[in-house]
Amino acid sequence: MIIDDITIHIHAGDGGAGTVAFDKNMNAKGPAGGNGGRGGSIYIQGISDLGALRQFRFKKDVKGEDGGVGRSQFRDGADGKDITINVPVGTVVHNLDTNETIDITEINSPVLVAKGGKGGKGNFLFRSSKNTTPTQHQEGTPGEAFTLRLELKFIADIGLVGLPNVGKSTLLNALTNAKSKVANYHFTTLEPHLGVFHGSILADIPGLIEGASEGKGLGIKFLKHIERTRILFHLISAESQDPLHDYTVIRNELAAHSPALAEKEEYVIITKKDLVDETELTKKIQPLSKKVSLKEVVSLEDEDDIKRIGSLISSLTGSQS
Ligand SMILES: Nc1nc2c(ncn2[C@@H]2O[C@H](COP(=O)(O)OP(=O)(O)OP(=O)(O)O)[C@@H](O)[C@H]2O)c(=O)[nH]1
Ligand SMILES: [Mg+2]
Structure with a gap:
């Protein structure tokens, strides 16, 4: 049986937190905490396989990869990988949280449906002339999370x-x-x-x-x-x-x-x-x-x-x- 109407939950990756660290070199003791990476976003794209919604028969949650935590020595956390969900071309995506509707009428042109969170700043970015050894950092922001109803309506002549x-x-x-x-x-x-x-x-x-x-x-x-x-x-x-x-x-x-x-x-x-x-x-x-x-x-x-x-x-x- 083809699956032509299914509700799923998506959660884009959260942004990683910035970090507090100080330069390890002997002479420089300045702030060196890197920023958190951004969370992976979630995209939806049309493919020609009409049975593509089968992937959600048992697994209805899609979670984007979180951004990595900022690291020492000015190194930023890794960005979370984006995820692309394949749906049959002709699928109508109803976002049940925002009431937006997206029509997937083309093959291979991904549409953003949930944006990943931003990475937080590490302490390096908090430095100023008044605060040369900042101990602040920022948390990452959460990725967008939505409930989507995927409804397949064939596109035929x-x-x-x-x-x-x-x-x-x-x-x-x-x-x-x-x-x-x-x-x-x-x-x-x-x-x-x-x-x-x-x-x-x-x-x-x-x-x-x-x-x-x-x-x-x-x-x-x-x-x-x-x-x-x-x-x-x-x-x-x-x-x-x-x-x-x-x-x-x-x-x-x-x-x-x-x-x-x-x-x-x-x-x-x-x-x-x-x-x-x-x-x-x-x-x-x-x-x-x-x-x-x-x-x-x-x-x-x-x-x-x-x-x-x-x-x-x-x-x-x-x-x-
Ligand atoms: N002799 C003859 N048999 C036909 C013709 N059209 C269809 N059939 C036969 O009628 C039967 C039903 O055909 P289907 O194509 O399965 O009919 P359907 O409208 O798709 O039926 P459902 O899927 O049940 O809605 C089959 O045994 C076909 O071989 C026709 O013009 N002449
Ligand atoms: Mg028939």
């Missing part, structure tokens, strides 16, 4: 939606190198999958059923993965007894999840046409086609039909096929 068993995963696998499980029963797909078709990202999510927004079936929690897609492909099986009803069920669940989702550009595709008599199919889909324009009526077993859907994607997203 096209989201595939529909009832279970309508061919969503079949279509994803036919067009891309994804290997989403396909089988002739409901809820074959238990977690979302992405595939790339000539630069366009397609997201296959588990099937929805009536009442999904109230938790029926696998619920609608996976809809968050298509919140950021521009286009929805709504698949309906030709085997359905009532395609208009199936269509409405999904539309209601989309709207229940978020109005923004319901407003997305949508293309309705009838699948499994090879399994149904043509005249019967025309009759069955009539009430639906009066309400929405059907983009394609296809068999996902037919290569030419798959190619047509590929061309549709290319024309919608500008990708080259």
Whole structure:
């Protein structure tokens, strides 16, 4: 199972304390205590591994390295090493303490999320004409500490939606190198999958059923993965007894999840046409086609039909096929 919503605690390294020391050389007895090192900061960066949040399954605390204590003979304490947390690109970082939100939409560009503490001054920096042998030093400041909720929302161009068993995963696998499980029963797909078709990202999510927004079936929690897609492909099986009803069920669940989702550009595709008599199919889909324009009526077993859907994607997203 991919982990797509998890709360962690981060604590950047504390700054090291400055030190009180005096010059060891025979002739010079002046202050020589070094400063503390700064604490290691914590960064978050996007990577392409969608499973990257797995690292937090058991270990939910991330602690930056503390800065070293200042040393004698003017030597400063070592700086704590920075830490970079890898999260799947598409992760939204909610800082539950500051209410700030950061969208991790790029790969390999680290964003600072907790700053390490400053090192304290050693006694060397307290010297003055009035105080030639200072015994003061400063403590380091604590590193920032926050609770972060990491929520993965896929970044895809096209989201595939529909009832279970309508061919969503079949279509994803036919067009891309994804290997989403396909089988002739409901809820074959238990977690979302992405595939790339000539630069366009397609997201296959588990099937929805009536009442999904109230938790029926696998619920609608996976809809968050298509919140950021521009286009929805709504698949309906030709085997359905009532395609208009199936269509409405999904539309209601989309709207229940978020109005923004319901407003997305949508293309309705009838699948499994090879399994149904043509005249019967025309009759069955009539009430639906009066309400929405059907983009394609296809068999996902037919290569030419798959190619047509590929061309549709290319024309919608500008990708080259
Ligand atoms: N004959 C035929 N079979 C199809 C077609 N599309 C899908 N299938 C079959 O229908 C079954 C369901 O396909 P899936 O791709 O697993 O359906 P899904 O929509 O991903 O289903 P869930 O993951 O359960 O939501 C599989 O046995 C497919 O081989 C089609 O156009 N024609
Ligand atoms: Mg599936």
